[in-house]
Amino acid sequence: MKMSDYWTTMASLVGMLAFCQTILQLVFPPELRLAFVHLLTRMRHVFSSHTYFDITEIDGVNTNELYNAVSLYLSSSVTVNGSVSAAAGNNSTRLSLTRVPNSSSVTFGLSNNDRITDVFDGATVLWEHVVVQRQVQSFSWRPMPEEKRGFTLQISKRDRALVLDHYLDHIVGKAEEIRRRSEERLLYTNSRGVSLDARSHPWDSVRFKHPSTFETLAMDPERKRRIMEDLREFANGQGFYQKTGRAWKRGYLLYGPPGTGKSSLIAAMANYLGYDIYDLELTEVQNNSELRKLLMKTSSKSIIVIEDIDCSISLTKREKVKKNKSNNGCYDPDLTSGSGLMDEPGSSVTLSGLLNFTDGLWSCCGSERIFVFTTNHIEKLDSALLRSGRMDMHIHMGFCRFQALKILLKNYLRMEEGEVDGVVLKEMEEFVEEAEITPADVSEVLIRNRSDAEKAVRELVCVLKERVVRRRKSGGVKKKKEEGEDDDEEEAEEEQEKRALDSPNRNREFFGFENEKDEVEEK
Numbered sequence: 001m002k003m004s005d006y007w008t009t010m011a012s013l014v015g016m017l018a019f020c021q022t023i024l025q026l027v028f029p030p031e032l033r034l035a036f037v038h039l040l041t042r043m044r045h046v047f048s049s050h051t052y053f054d055i056t057e058i059d060g061v062n063t064n065e066l067y068n069a070v071s072l073y074l075s076s077s078v079t080v081n082g083s084v085s086a087a088a089g090n091n092s093t094r095l096s097l098t099r100v101p102n103s104s105s106v107t108f109g110l111s112n113n114d115r116i117t118d119v120f121d122g123a124t125v126l127w128e129h130v131v132v133q134r135q136v137q138s139f140s141w142r143p144m145p146e147e148k149r150g151f152t153l154q155i156s157k158r159d160r161a162l163v164l165d166h167y168l169d170h171i172v173g174k175a176e177e178i179r180r181r182s183e184e185r186l187l188y189t190n191s192r193g194v195s196l197d198a199r200s201h202p203w204d205s206v207r208f209k210h211p212s213t214f215e216t217l218a219m220d221p222e223r224k225r226r227i228m229e230d231l232r233e234f235a236n237g238q239g240f241y242q243k244t245g246r247a248w249k250r251g252y253l254l255y256g257p258p259g260t261g262k263s264s265l266i267a268a269m270a271n272y273l274g275y276d277i278y279d280l281e282l283t284e285v286q287n288n289s290e291l292r293k294l295l296m297k298t299s300s301k302s303i304i305v306i307e308d309i310d311c312s313i314s315l316t317k318r319e320k321v322k323k324n325k326s327n328n329g330c331y332d333p334d335l336t337s338g339s340g341l342m343d344e345p346g347s348s349v350t351l352s353g354l355l356n357f358t359d360g361l362w363s364c365c366g367s368e369r370i371f372v373f374t375t376n377h378i379e380k381l382d383s384a385l386l387r388s389g390r391m392d393m394h395i396h397m398g399f400c401r402f403q404a405l406k407i408l409l410k411n412y413l414r415m416e417e418g419e420v421d422g423v424v425l426k427e428m429e430e431f432v433e434e435a436e437i438t439p440a441d442v443s444e445v446l447i448r449n450r451s452d453a454e455k456a457v458r459e460l461v462c463v464l465k466e467r468v469v470r471r472r473k474s475g476g477v478k479k480k481k482e483e484g485e486d487d488d489e490e491e492a493e494e495e496q497e498k499r500a501l502d503s504p505n506r507n508r509e510f511f512g513f514e515n516e517k518d519e520v521e522e523k
């Protein structure tokens, strides 16, 4: 029997089975019909010369990254390569055009239930975008999304190995490349009351177009270099993490006064690595289990941010609670309420829940993720959160120093060091540290006078000098006050801790702990 005859016979058999299926649907009761339909569909697949793969948008509890990759690949292939052509029988390909708010480009996609063919390594494959309306439920504890979406890939059985071994990898690689090239990141946020069932997505996203980069970030160049190196090592470190048996994630704690560039650093990190940002609003999360579900719905290559962690969750020091309990044996609601480990289980997000989120088994359900916490008051954080190994790097974002000031002059006035008057530059160097001015305040002065660089620089020097004078005066008053006061033991303890955090040694070593620094250096 010739090959062509074989395929003709098979095609007629498949046609017959499809005909039987239709007849059955008309004659028999629904249950029996369903059983027959299942049987016939199976038989049809056995005799068919094709294999089908379903790639659904939601895979169990997780979003299916392959679905997004296919979607991106097909849209770009249509527009860029021209390698995808209209499906056989379709004279024209119907594409849906989308322009997401804030996006600079139009995205092409397959319309609902439309088909398109692609050729890979000589093999022709057929993609179908399947969108099914969900049946309206009269009542449900968990609201379901209205549509069920997925791609069906039809390939010839003989090309099965080729497709499974290379084509899907090719698609994922291409999608990755397209995303990086498009330089468009997504900024996700969670909001209260979003349904957290297995299928829906609890994160809302917008295009993220923050202009902050490591180049524009006003920071000591050496510290900047080390952070960039650390990020690069992390992003390229799949092998390292696998070899050492560590989850492929990294934690950064950014601390310092308001306006010193913590959020700007996060944006620079995202732009540098090409990662999306998940801005987690902890106050909107009702309990630990919701927190876990949110984590499960984040994608890899992302930065999960919790800003102002000391405000989002009450992290009163456990030492204090313990001390309070042992001192007078009573339970002080002020100290224990919302204090993480002391919370009623299940009622709210607790410290232990948060630590599990970043560090426990659940933090590994996904890979290549960076956790960033920011705070203006590191001294308020529980030591469990600060202890070595929890957050890999502690980065102090401090007041503006001379090196950082020069970067701001370049950013806002396009002035290089040599272009600033020598005397003015010297004055700046002399006063900037003592002035304790934030980069945000410096930026404000420079933006105000950006049309006149000379004036901007002069005004900045005036502002610096004023601050120094003010600080010297208030410093004297404070000192006198302190001498007359009899601080209680606990306050003194806290003050000491604060000083330790702000000490020049600590600032010089921007990693919070010596051993963490070693760890990075070892790598």
Ligand SMILES: Nc1ncnc2c1ncn2[C@@H]1O[C@H](COP(=O)(O)OP(=O)(O)OP(=O)(O)O)[C@@H](O)[C@H]1O
Residues within 6 Å of the ligand: 216, 217, 218, 219, 256, 257, 258, 259, 260, 261, 262, 263, 264, 265, 376, 397, 438, 439, 440, 441, 443
């Ligand atoms: N280190 C910096 N380099 C460049 N610009 C900075 C820096 N710090 C602050 N700025 C400027 O000041 C503004 C505020 O900075 P940013 O929001 O990053 O500070 P923050 O530390 O996150 O403050 P907060 O603690 O209030 O959240 C930014 O828009 C940026 O223009």
Ligand SMILES: [Mg+2]
Residues within 6 Å of the ligand: 262, 263, 264, 307
């Ligand atoms: Mg901020």
